Amino acid sequence: MTSPASSLPVAAAHPRLARVGAAARWTLAALACLWLALCTAVGPLYWDFENGTIANWNWTNTAFFVLSFAIYLGLIVIMVRFAAGQRVLPRAISGRLSRAGQQHSNQALEPSQSQSVVADSNVSKRHATAASRFATLGRWITRGTNRFWKLALVFFIGWLWVPTTLLAAFGADIRSQIREFSWAWNQWTGLQQPYIGFFSFVPMDIYPTAHYMWPPDSTYLTDQHNVVLTVFYGAVAAFSRYLTGSNDAGIVALAAGQMLLAVFCCAATANRFLNRPWMGVAQSTKDKNGSSTSTGNVSSTTSARIAQDSAPQLAGGRARFLILVFFLCCPLAVFATISITKSPLFAFSFVWWFGIWYELTQTWKPAGKRKGLTATVPIRLPRHSFVAFVLSTAVMLISAKYAWYIIALQIVLALIADRRRWTTYVVALLIPTMLIHGGISLAISSGAIIGGDPIESRGVQLQMIARVASRNPEGISEEAKKNLSDVFNLDQMADAYSQQDADPVKSSGIQAKKVSYKWRTVTPEDMTNFNKAWFEIVKDNPV
Known part of the structure; x- marks a missing residue:
């Protein structure tokens, strides 16, 4: 090494x-x-x-x-x-293990134990035969997974039973997204749907969005569940209703599409980690004249770009088998393939993104010695990897709002650790973040869509307050009650509290619920006192 x-x-x-x-x-x-x-x-x-x-x-x-x-x-x-x-x-x-093994070998070779030697010889032959078979099996596994398309075929066949039997997995989020898009589509096509009475609801009331966030001009599209996904999922469901009269076919199609995306992302990343395709299959050599030649089907330029002797060994058959079995059998990975929510989509795109980072860390070539130290220079990403970098970043941004925090931090770290490839990070990370995150922010500020309610990011705080209100209501001071009273109804929070889920406390979801969050009347000024109330309640009730 x-x-x-x-x-x-x-x-x-x-x-x-x-x-x-x-x-x-x-x-x-x-x-x-x-x-x-x-x-x-x-x-x-x-x-x-x-x-x-x-x-x-x-x-x-x-x-x-x-x-x-x-x-x-x-x-x-x-x-x-x-x-x-x-x-x-x-x-x-x-x-100690080596000495014990040597001692055992010496004892086995004593003349008085000739029969034992014969028996051990037979055992050794059986072991050698088994080892040979395992080695052959390992070579076949390696040969069957040494290309992207082979890995994709393994994932596709291994996961095919999920979309063909269970069809799709989804919850209340996509139902709200379909409603939002449908109402917005009706509005865009001229069908008037004014906001309706106090005791009725519009789609954004199902997962409540505070009314102080609504723009002066009526709109039914929100960023509550990521507006890009809302439009995409809603459009597919609307097309399904046009063809079949039901959303079902559209939801199944979305699940099948996500399964194919999962196959692609996992196969691409597995190929990078297991096969290191940028290394090629040839090793650069030099002929008598000192010119570089190639011994395989990869150009000498590609072979020379990265020193083969500094590359770690490729994964063997056993490692490949265990990794593939995990992905094909782990329930979290298997059922995420057809789960139509933002988190699985983000997870698979992140896997794709992560594999490209691995390629970036590995693609350096020696550049001689500088002051006795080994110098290296980075290699430009191939076009297909660069495009994958941009696309995986974009999918992460449209699937989860917190993605831009991760990407922003990664931009800073990358520019510090790998500043020679700064143009790659600007184009693949910074520009997509500015276009997607900035574009959504601009649409919200212009009133084209309604922003997501910040109360959704306060789930842990809400659960703390609701737990105290349920278990020890006397432990909440009058000042904390006053600071919280314009935002939440404490009695309703206590009644709605569930250790398993924060949605009831946020008055979210389509189930029958206690309306603890005063989204119809809360104002930005009221929200300023929320953190004060939370801190005082937690400080007074550490248990």
């Missing part, structure tokens, strides 16, 4: 910077493990939905925390050492 510095920019190869980078990486890993350990330790406390609270923390939970932290961090250490080609087991343990 070569030094990791051979695949990093020259700045990262400096010993002092390398130490800083290593410290930062391990700090991040330790913090992630601490968070996972905390989640593991508090989990048993909340198995009792009615009475579970962190106040019940005891030494058992502390033991869970310490043990799980050691396990999580140990797994990371093992994987890092394994990936770097280093010894996984400590030297003392591996030495």
